[in-house]
Amino acid sequence: MDIAAILVTIGGLALAGLVLWYFFFSSRPAVAAQSTSGGVQQVDITVKGGYSPSVIEVTQGRPVQLNFYRDEENSCSEELLMPDFNVRRDLPAFQTTLVELLPQQPGRFEFTCGMGMLRGSLVVK
Structure with a gap:
């Protein structure tokens, strides 16, 4: 191997x-859900890469x-999985897809695309 090959490697x-x-x-900054007048915590999430x-x-x-607003046609993002909440x-x-949850336990709960490449977290406090 010469020097150029080593540097490229x-x-x-x-x-x-x-x-x-x-x-x-x-680390990614966390966004706190906004509470509506009815006490529901609401977050708009854009899915694009x-x-x-x-x-x-x-x-x-x-x-x-x-x-969840899916702003693309990439096949990876066409499915949402939240295994801790049995959501698929x-x-x-x-289009916008509404997912409703009632988190009962504190913790960090992951959500992914169907292929597991796109990742996010729901932090329950």
Whole structure:
């Protein structure tokens, strides 16, 4: 191996490490759900190459409405899985899908696309 091949290999490994860190280990700011006059906690989530916001904070024991708007046709984002709440929903492109929950336990609950590539969290306090 010559010097150029070694530098290219090191650069490729560094970029792969950066991608892994970004998708799996970087912290994302949490967004607190907004309470309506009826006491329902509500959050609008855009699905486009990921979930935005991807970390949502809610209060335990109060109803939650998550409005997922899928702003793309990418096949990866066409399904939503929230295994801790037994939720599996199809997300039609360019439409809003309502998911209603009543979180009873505090903790961090993950949600993903059907392929597990897009990730988000519901933080119950």
